[in-house]
Amino acid sequence: MRKQWKGTLAVMTALALAGTGCGGPGGATGKGEGGPPTANIATVLTMSGFAAVFGQQQKSGIDLAVEKLRTDKVADLKVVAAEDTGAANATALNAYRKAVAQEPAVVFGPILGTMVLAMRGEIDRNSIPLITTAATTSLTQNNNKNIFRNFANSSMTIKATAQFAFDKQGLKKPAILADNTSFGSDAALLRAEITKRGLKAVADESADTTATDVTGQVSRIIRSGADSVFLQLLTGSPLALAVKTLRSNGFTGQIYAAPGMTSPSTLDLLSESEAKDIYSAGLALDTTGGAGADFAAAFKQQYGKDPDIYAAVMYDSVMLLGKAVSEGKSTAADLRAALRDANYTGVSGVFHSDAEGNLVHTVSILKFGDGKKASVDQDIDVQTEATNG
Structure with missing residues (x-):
């Protein structure tokens, strides 16, 4: 019998991110004065409406990872836009447009596949990588270049x-x-x-x-x-x-x-x-010891509740992004390549990208x-x- 895992944190999962930015569209930053390398990121998550429980957990996972990277002086990821998709696809598309106007190097997108599909054309035109937990299979098909899924489809x-x-x-x-x-x-x-x-x-x-x-x-x-x-x-x-x-x-x-x-x-x-x-x-995320337990404890201390798998994969995504930033990645193109080459182990599992941008392959x-x-x-x-x- 395999050992037990906390049900509140089990499930599929994972992901990979990378990046720093440099001046210009699709990547902002470089080396912070006297501090760690920096990069701009944006979130376009469902913070209100029937799916708000997803976005709130995801945003908390992102924020926790950003703070840890900053505290550990690995990278300083600046959230230049934090937009709410609401419950409608049109609102989600407008939120995406507002976010990319701030020239992030990477965007963290919503969990609802219909919203990401509504954004798909502009994601391709902007050529800024978007990380999503949406399980809808078609999102990463049909010559996808810029959408990366940190969850099993x-x-x-x-x-x-x-x-x-x-x-x-x-x-x-x-x-x-x-x-x-x-x-x-x-x-x-x-x-x-x-x-x-x-x-x-x-x-x-x-x-x-x-x-x-x-x-x-x-x-x-x-x-x-x-x-x-x-x-x-x-x-x-x-x-x-x-x-x-x-x-x-x-x-x-x-x-x-x-x-x-x-x-x-x-x-x-x-x-x-x-x-x-x-x-x-x-x-399954092991919360009985090691990095999984540390993540769960830190999340609960910060937010007063247990994280779910959607928080965990977003946390891992940001940590991977921070690692890439610390290694000198700068533009959206750099980050897209880093995601394509991803091979990273986080608290939620192993992330390895395939040709479609799927980062999880073990269920x-x-x-x-x-x-x-x-x-x-x-x-x-x-x-x-x-x-x-």
Whole structure:
């Protein structure tokens, strides 16, 4: 049995960043007077609206890393813009435009894939690297050059989940419950994995991210005779609501939850009995000792709450960026190249870039047990077909 990891911090993850800047668009700075090398960064995160829990954790992870780099005199990363995407794609695009007007060398983007897709054209035109935790698979496809993902994409987590659930556990009657976001639309990848194995989803349901009742969907899943249900739902209340409803209505099959199951924003809404025996694909962060424990303790001391995986990967991203800055990287082009060559181990795992800009390639199948703690049942190295030219 693998050793246990704190469920509040498990999951997939990782990333890499790099940079310093120099004068001119897409990179500002150089060597600070009498201090460490400097570079400008910007954040365009979802700080309000239904997905604010993500942006707030991510911003805290970024700020903690910036302060540590400065205190340790490794690099002085200056946040020249901190914009809120709100809940709409148009607002997110305007926030991005405001941020890049300040000429950052790197932008940290929102977790919602639809927002990043709305920015995609301008990201390419500006040629400023953007780091995102959005799992929507298509973000880094189609000749992507500037978007880097510090989290396993949906294609990876779904492939790993399918291998474990269907090939190892032998489940035959899957049901699906997905939300109406671009993340939820990646349930199409699960349908393909099901079909590839000669199986059929016995129920295929959807729910709005703002839904407060999914009893109808759950009732249909139970009536279908499903032996398992796969929840492609956003972290927090959407995912917790589905789990609670499945439990309260007596669903006895296996539950496979999206990677956000490991986040405190989800787990805090569930009882121990509701979370127990749920599987979730992701990467595990060891908080029992070493760098993972130090990070978790520092985060809680600073913000009075536990970090989630989204905070951890952003923390690692900034620390990698700081390392690159300390080595003399300066422009957006330098940082893009550094991200392409990334091979870095942080508190959340190993980050290594592929041709599409994905920085995470190992997915752990986690199972929740007593105390809402998750243990690693199996690690799966996932290879996906690159589509970039």
